[in-house]
Amino acid sequence: MTDETGRLPYHHGDLRAALIAATEAIIAERGVDGFSLREAARRAGVSPAAPAHHFGDARGLxxxxxxxxxxxxxxxxxxxxxxxxxxxxxxxxxxxxxxxxxxxxxxxxxxxxxxxxxxxxxxxxxxxxxxxxxxxxxxxxxxxxxxxxxxxxxxxxxxxxxxxxxxxxxxxxxxxxxxxxxxxxxxxxxx
The missing domain is CATH 1.10.357.10 (Tetracycline Repressor, domain 2)
Structure with a gap:
């Protein structure tokens, strides 16, 4: 599901789904306490500020x-x-x-x-x-x-x-x- 850099493939137009998938992968690997919004954005292949457009903050995601x-x-x-x-x-x-x-x-x-x-x-x-x-x-x-x-x-x-x-x-x-x-x-x- 992820590429060699650990990123999930992101297709423009489905950022919300890509960030949710990235978050699920992070918490599956590291547990809830290992989650970071920055890491979710990195895995989705977007800037650290991008999640705010759909979720506002980590709590929203x-x-x-x-x-x-x-x-x-x-x-x-x-x-x-x-x-x-x-x-x-x-x-x-x-x-x-x-x-x-x-x-x-x-x-x-x-x-x-x-x-x-x-x-x-x-x-x-x-x-x-x-x-x-x-x-x-x-x-x-x-x-x-x-x-x-x-x-x-x-x-x-x-x-x-x-x-x-x-x-x-x-x-x-x-x-x-x-x-x-x-x-x-x-x-x-x-x-």
Whole structure:
């Protein structure tokens, strides 16, 4: 994808996409804390000032990457639950897809929840986050806006999937090689 200088090929007219791709490559290689706007511009083959035209600053560019990440997570979890009618199996499918996404897209996952690096008022970020949350709501069923018990179950479901993902990413979850461990934990949400 990159040339011998480490730059992503840039085609005029698609600077926004080139900068997002460069940012994703940087955070995949170096982690979120290794990101710099200057490096993203260099990899996209543009001047250090060029990103400001589309994103304003580093926060704007990282927010755009987080929007892509949240939308991808929503797509993955929605696809995993499509056609699953059993409520327990639906929550299990959603949780497993959530964890797989976190493990396969670690840099994106880390960025998505680093709220200090993101523009939390960005409408696209809010919409993408709501898309993800909607999948959890659908997996639980009910209306969290009118039923406090449903709201609590939705939060519990999300917290369990997110917590298991975070524990696995941090190397703190010891499963002793049992492939049924995570599904067994996720099935505790059947109450």
């Amino acid at each position: 990282l927010t755009a990457v987080a929007v892509h990440a949240f939308n991808a997570l929503a797509d993955v979890t929605r696809a995993a639950t499509a056609g699953v009618s059993d409520p327990v199996e639906k929550r299990l499918a959603m949780g497993q897809a959530y964890i797989r996404y976190a493990l396969s897209q670690r840099a994106r996952f880390d960025l998505m929840f680093r709220k200090t690096l993101l523009d939390r008022d960005d409408p696209a970020l809010k919409e993408a986050g709501e898309r993800c949350f909607a999948v959890v709501v659908e997996a639980i069923g009910g209306d969290p806006d009118t039923d406090p018990r449903t709201e609590a179950r939705v939060i519990a479901c999300w917290a369990l999937a997110h917590g298991l993902a975070r524990l696995k990413l941090d190397g703190a979850l010891i499963e002793d090689g049992d492939p049924d461990f995570v599904p067994m934990v996720l099935k505790t949400l059947s109450v």
